[in-house]
Amino acid sequence: MADGRGVGVGDLDGDGRLDLVVANNNAPPSIYVNRLPPAGWVRLELLGRRSNRDAVGARVRLTIAGRTMTRWVEAGSGYAAQSAFPLHFGLGAARRLERLEIAWPSGLVEGLEGDALAARLSLGRAWRLEEGSLTPRDRRLAAVPASPAAGGGGH
Numbered sequence: 001m002a003d004g005r006g007v008g009v010g011d012l013d014g015d016g017r018l019d020l021v022v023a024n025n026n027a028p029p030s031i032y033v034n035r036l037p038p039a040g041w042v043r044l045e046l047l048g049r050r051s052n053r054d055a056v057g058a059r060v061r062l063t064i065a066g067r068t069m070t071r072w073v074e075a076g077s078g079y080a081a082q083s084a085f086p087l088h089f090g091l092g093a094a095r096r097l098e099r100l101e102i103a104w105p106s107g108l109v110e111g112l113e114g115d116a117l118a119a120r121l122s123l124g125r126a127w128r129l130e131e132g133s134l135t136p137r138d139r140r141l142a143a144v145p146a147s148p149a150a151g152g153g154g155h
């Protein structure tokens with residue numbers, strides 16, 4: 001039996017299910033690939049401009065089916081491991097995003113809701129969101145699918 005020390009969480013194969021990597025003492029890492037039945041999800045990779053580039057410290061609130069989930073972009077979130085930066089939201093059977101709010105480390109708070117959000121962010125994929133791209137003037141979101149090479153997963 002391995003002597004596990006640290007754990008990192010991320011979607012290693014980009015299938016929308018979070019996987020685990022455990023750092024072991026004096027042994028190769030253990031990799032646990034999630035094979036649970038697939039469910040709804042969306043992943044957000046934040047790109048800071050005025051804030052730090054990895055958006056460490058950003059807070060994202062996503063509302064679906066009347067419930068709000070909060071995620072933080074963290075660095076050094078565990079001992080002897082680092083989880084992936086992209087924020088993963090498991091959505092279960094929900095089919096529509098209702099509201100998105102991003103509070104960047106720079107102090108900028110921006111977001112979208114309702115039809116404007118649903119039209120720009122579809123479920124079941126990863127999206128890269130750049131700081132300042134949620135413009136209050138036209139309420140449009142300049143989102144592009146994240147590439148797997150950038151650690152954002154996707155299809």
Ligand SMILES: [Ca+2]
Nearest residue numbers: 011012013017
């Ligand atoms: Ca996975």
